[in-house]
Amino acid sequence: MMIVVMEKNASIQNISSVLQIVEECGFTPHVSKGEERTVIGVMGDERGLITEKVQTLKGVEKVIPTSKPYKLVSREWKQENTVINVRGVAIGGSTLTLIAGPCSVENEEQILEIAATVKEAGCHILRGGAFKPRTSPYSFQGLGEQGLELLALAREKTGLPVITEVVNPNQVELVAQYADILQIGARNSQNFALLQEVGKINKPVMLKRGMMSNLEEYLMCAEYIMANGNYDVILCERGIRTFETYTRNTMDISAIPLIKQLSHLPVFADPSHATGKRSLVPPVAKAAVAAGADGLMIEVHHHPENALSDGAQAILPNELYKLVRDIRALSDAIRR
């Protein structure tokens, strides 16, 4: 369904052209002639070309779609929350899911040490990057397949499921052999070739919000994955780009309850990338939980000063222990 607003001085011919195209496309127009201008309501499911077609016609001021462009993602399509089970961890259900780990897998000692801490702190899933999208071609790009092997080793030692990023459609199969959840990073959130590829596997996908995606576009990215057959999609707010540069990005905290209204998919928050500053991770993590997030993804490192990437936003092990305790108390208070 869409609304076509004609210009104030649109001619009868202009209006006729719109009506003709609408009818040719198999829709029913409802014409309302006001004192100032004519408005045409078009009934039916307008997904497809008709919006674009009508927009180009003479005398048309604007076309306003009134249906949402996404379908499988929407709560209108599925009322109850989607709960995804990953090796016994339920994501999107009644309890909070905590993912933690280093930005990058750096070596065996590092990932095993951090994995043990993540486990001990009471988190549920281990994160760690093997393929890293870096803004500079001269920065560390990740250990690649070796990183995947180390993640598998850490899983074996701790029992924690692992999540890691995939950046190339070619490597989806490879990454899916090792990871329990595949992550699509913010810079690839509109990499449709990649979205289609992860839509064809049967492993859950965490899709981070692009720093430039509004909510509708973001949900359309999830729709890409679902439209290709993979319904196990986890959303993750990680900050958008704004004029404020004090923080790395601006956490769009309202997006969390909004997505819960619009969609049945689980919604996480990533306070590490949203803020880029260690000291802001705990307060923003708590805020996300208070706003209704289903889970958190947090970067932690024993020696941030030696981290090969993003050390400034990693919290220390003792900060993770404290944060998990605080979040549990908060979470209990809210659910009461």
Added chain:
Amino acid sequence: MMIVVMEKNASIQNISSVLQIVEECGFTPHVSKGEERTVIGVMGDERGLITEKVQTLKGVEKVIPTSKPYKLVSREWKQENTVINVRGVAIGGSTLTLIAGPCSVENEEQILEIAATVKEAGCHILRGGAFKPRTSPYSFQGLGEQGLELLALAREKTGLPVITEVVNPNQVELVAQYADILQIGARNSQNFALLQEVGKINKPVMLKRGMMSNLEEYLMCAEYIMANGNYDVILCERGIRTFETYTRNTMDISAIPLIKQLSHLPVFADPSHATGKRSLVPPVAKAAVAAGADGLMIEVHHHPENALSDGAQAILPNELYKLVRDIRALSDAIRR
């Protein structure tokens, strides 16, 4: 203190001119010649013209101030939190302060009814607009002085202190006769003539963040008020403007803990203006408290459909009761 980065191909003459001006202004330059380019550190308090002067010189690539431009506002200047006492309500201390009320004072019945609810719900201060800055000259502009009188009446009936907006330097004195706290709205946050005027009175001022102000600029606006002699300034994050239009503004949740780090002033959050949507007010209010806000400002209305302004973002009385209960539980859990 500032850093002057010279261009790669800056000449010796270019460098000399910088040194000369720096010394003329009474500062000491420290020159570091690198392989690629020369960098000049300038020691001393560079507030004033020297930054701008040097920026215009030939061969200068950029000038980077390393001191913060604000002083009285900074936590470096004052370590302990500022606590402001308003008719027995302590703002910025160990307990959360809740401000609630309608967007506009509309008539006696309306303001008294809402004031009673605000009191009963356990909130501490009553808000209500008498002078309204509206984007359209054809919208309701507030009751003016009559609105101030009605607020005073509501205070008399409930004992709640009142806060209301001032939009014109001419009216600061008038508004200060009635209000316990004067509010500067987001659109006037860089109205320096108004800031100077409220800097000269001895009533607390709540300064909302401009929707286009970065944190440094925002704190400079508070500095304007303090530099004029009024130290009782309350800050309030109310959302910034971004590309996301699903919400009225984007609540910059990280700003709350950040301001607490940078400044000793109390920080509030206004989830009503930040979101513009009733259903998002409770989750975003909770998020702000979890992030460390000293207080909240919330719009409430018994009949939002009859509100003369901003009805869509006002919560209902029963929603306010529930929200206050939830926030108290949350607040207790955090402070444990």
Added chain:
Amino acid sequence: MMIVVMEKNASIQNISSVLQIVEECGFTPHVSKGEERTVIGVMGDERGLITEKVQTLKGVEKVIPTSKPYKLVSREWKQENTVINVRGVAIGGSTLTLIAGPCSVENEEQILEIAATVKEAGCHILRGGAFKPRTSPYSFQGLGEQGLELLALAREKTGLPVITEVVNPNQVELVAQYADILQIGARNSQNFALLQEVGKINKPVMLKRGMMSNLEEYLMCAEYIMANGNYDVILCERGIRTFETYTRNTMDISAIPLIKQLSHLPVFADPSHATGKRSLVPPVAKAAVAAGADGLMIEVHHHPENALSDGAQAILPNELYKLVRDIRALSDAIRR
């Protein structure tokens, strides 16, 4: 006229409430029931409360105004271009109007020297700030009334009309005694108290676009001035705030032809504030003229390194001479 889109699961009661309010307000609703949802068209001039009222009702997903909120400003209201005559200079007509001068009036020698250059370069109007809105309370705030007197002196010597900024509703009368055009700066573009005041005088007003105002809000600010009786409004695009910080602001070049479509008012561009960098002023000035600007406002200074404000964006006299020549050639080529 407005469109009310109901939620997918809106009840018949929800729809009835909307129809009732619409009719109570004196409008005629047109109901279109689609397969998915109901849409209600409301005919008539909906300026006023009805949009806000309906937005708060249960079952309403969104309300879409289809009329523009501004009227006097619109080209629908007045077809032909507004041409404003200032001491013999026609603004908004078939020839380009060039305004140049320093950011601030600093002293007699400075303003007279620059005024002579501005005149000699072939520019038409002299700019110079006497009351300066500065982000820091510790920066130079302008010479005040003495600055106005010096501008009047420069006008006397050169014959050039003068434009200067007004920042306080109190000072509108004072500034109007000296200036030929009053300027409202970007930070005051939504200072409605000030807009109303300049709406009551009979001198032209140049209204700069706020750095966070979208076009509709910007035109509403002009509507404020016109609704108060002053029809001689000049618009000026001076850059908006975006995530890109390499330039001081981001010149919204498309706004120039867009405003010419939407409004009959003259549109200027200010490449000095838009870029903040001397080397970018000439190319961006040319771009603005190519995009259809009616005029330019450019900062010039003989000794930018001694300027008391904004020296980094002021071009030198010889750069102004060259720019004016280039722009004339460009302007001739376009009009051919």
Added chain:
Amino acid sequence: MMIVVMEKNASIQNISSVLQIVEECGFTPHVSKGEERTVIGVMGDERGLITEKVQTLKGVEKVIPTSKPYKLVSREWKQENTVINVRGVAIGGSTLTLIAGPCSVENEEQILEIAATVKEAGCHILRGGAFKPRTSPYSFQGLGEQGLELLALAREKTGLPVITEVVNPNQVELVAQYADILQIGARNSQNFALLQEVGKINKPVMLKRGMMSNLEEYLMCAEYIMANGNYDVILCERGIRTFETYTRNTMDISAIPLIKQLSHLPVFADPSHATGKRSLVPPVAKAAVAAGADGLMIEVHHHPENALSDGAQAILPNELYKLVRDIRALSDAIRR
């Protein structure tokens, strides 16, 4: 080279840790102790980890890199303009290069008809999408390889070189078999896997600016391609995302002269995507040329109302003829 600004209350131990790491990494620190705080200059080429390492240390307020992060892209590395020769068309030289064509290749008749117009209008290169990145999985995604064949046919008939987008690292080789220039779209501008792949071929690449990339990030994307061995990179400003939604994006006109200062690579402008509105394409195209663009990329269609994508921003053939004439006149006037 970088500057490390210590916190006001940094301890001697904090400073020592920084000095130690700087020296371990093989750099020379220069310490400047001011009254307020200590600043440490680090000489040498700091590309690599040292910036990140230092940022995580205690007592460090901020780290300011003073070298640019890109090298091969910079004008400091290569003074003279890069000129790229594509089948006899020189790009980046003294004459303007005009690229035009439909958003998508739709069928043989359409592309041949438009190609003939593009040729006749005096444009130099034909554009047309075969692989289309669309925000909806339900929209037309392009003809794929068949589209490439049709482009090759159009080249054969007209002699015009062709440019088309590649969206998947897998398809780079395929697209390079047909296209004379490969295009990387805005949504893939930080798809590093794709950038690396086009960096390995020996065909020119047009890299569009991401709608959320600042200039430094954008130039780093070009650096990715060059660092992989392909030096024939063409940049293209196509609008960034801002809060202004009247236009599809906001053309960052200043970026054109700025990139010309920072880099030796050719810079184009795409007024079609920047504005999204047919009526704004001609004025914004002229503005880009006036600002110094080396070329333009323009969407044209004989029957925009039947276009399978982006019809609203395509100009008509007669508008293209007029625009090319206007631009030639403008271009002549500027170069005089």
